[in-house]
Amino acid sequence: MAALEIELFNCRSDNFGVLLHDPVTGATASIDAPEEKPILDALAQRGWHLSHILTTHHHGDHVEANLALKERFGVTIIGPARESPRIPGIDRGVDEGDSFDFAGHPVEVISTPGHTAGHICFHFPEDNLLFAADTLFALGCGRLFEGTPAEMWNSLSKLARLPEETEVYFGHEYTLSNARFAVTVDPENAELAQRAAEIEKLRAAGRPTAPTTIGLEKRTNPFLRAADPAIRKHLGIETASDAEVFGEIRARKDRF
Template sequence: MTPFDLELFGCRSDNFGVLLHDPATGATASIDAPEEKPILAALARRGWTLTHILTTHHHSDHVEANQALKARFGAEIIGPARERDRIPGIDRAVDDGDRFDLAGHAVDVLWTPGHTAGHVCYHLPGDGLLFAADTLFALGCGRLFEGTPAQMWQSLSKLAALPEDTRVYFGHEYTLSNARFALTIDPDNAALKERAGEIERARAAGRFTAPTTIGLEKRTNPFLRAADPGIRKLLGLPNATDAEVFAEIRARKDRF
C-alpha cells in the first residue's frame, strides 16, 4: 500500500484545509471543504485532481465549497448519515462503525457527537491518521453546539482509545489560545508547559500546530485528562465523574 501524500494549508480565518493524495491511483480527497480558492490553489500547487470530499459535519465553514468543487471535478462527497439533509451535494452517507475504501486504504467512520449531533471523524488505521475536525483540537475540543458534555466526553474517550502514535489533523488553528487556557487547568504539568512554549514559538514564526498525536493530547490536553487528581483538586471536584469534570473544564473554556 502506497502511503498517502498530505498537503496542509490555511482556509478562511483559522480553518485548516487538508488534501490526502494516493500517488498510485491519483485519488485525492479533501477533508471538508472550507473554502474553494485555497483548495484549488493547493491542488494546482501539487498537480492533483480532486476525487473525494470527506465531510465531517454540516457547519458552513466545513461545507461551503462542496457544491463548487463537485461541479468542477465531479468529486464524490461522503458525509455523516445523521446530517445527510444538511450536507450540500452528499453522495454517500456513512455512520458509526462503517468502513469504506479510499484508493485501497481503509477508512473507519467514528460518530463523535458533541460539537454537532451527527459529527463524524475519519480514522485510517493502516496509515495511522485521524481527521478529527471540530471534535478534538490540539489542547482543546469543540464547543458543544448540539450535544451534551456527556456525549462529548464519550466521543473524546473514543478518540483517546486509538493508538497513541496516531497523527491527528484537526479543523482549526486554535492551539495558542488553547494552550493558554490549558495552563489555567493543569498548571503543574511539565509536558504541557514545555509544549506551550513550543507553540508560542511556532505561531510567532508563522508555523502551523497540526498535526498532533493521540499520545501527546493524552499527556497535555486537559479535555482528555478529567481523571487527573491535580486537575480535579484545582476544580474542586475530587469525587465527580469524569464527564462532570470534563463539563466543568468545557464551561470554563467557554468563559475564557
C-alpha cells in the same frame, strides 16, 4: 500500498484545509471543504485532481465549497448520515461502525457527537491517521453547539483509545488560545508547560500547529484528562464523574 501524501494549508480566517493523495491511483480527497480558492490553489500546486470530499459535519465553514468543487471535479462526497440533509451534494451517508475504501486504504468512521449532533471523524488505521475536524483540537475540543458534555466526553474517549502514535489533523488553528487556557487548568503538568512555550514560538513564526498525536494529547490536553487527580484537585471537584469534570473544563474554556 504506498504512503498517503498530505497537504496542509490555511482556509478562511482560521480553518485548516487538508488534501489527502494516493500516489498510486491519483485519488485525492479534501477533508471538508471550507473554501474553494485555497483548495484549488493547493491542488494546482501539487498537480493533483480532486476525487473525493470527506465531510465531518454540516457547519458552513466545513461545507461551503462542496457544490462548487463537485461541479468542477465530479467528486464523490461522503459525510455523516445523521446530517445528510444539511450536507450539500452528499453522495453517501456513513455512521459509527461503517468503513469504506479510499484508493486501497481502509477508512473507519467514528461517530463523535458533541460539537454537532452527527459529527463524524475519519480514521485511517493502516496509515495511523485521524481527521478529527471540530471534535478534538490540539490542546482543546469543539464547543458544544448541539451536544451535551456527556456526549462529547464519550466521543473524546473513543478517540483517546486509538493508538498513541496516530497522527491527528484538526479543523482550526486554535492551539495558542487552547494552550494559554490549558495551563490554567493543569498548572503542574511540566510537559504541558513545555508544549505551551513551543506553541508560542511556532505561532510567532507563523507556523501551523497541526498535526498532533493521540499520545501527546492524552498527556497534555486537559479535555482528555478529566480523570487526572491533579486537575480534579485544582478544580475542586475531586469526587465528580469524568463527564462532570470535562463539563466544568469546557464551561471554563467557554468563559476564557
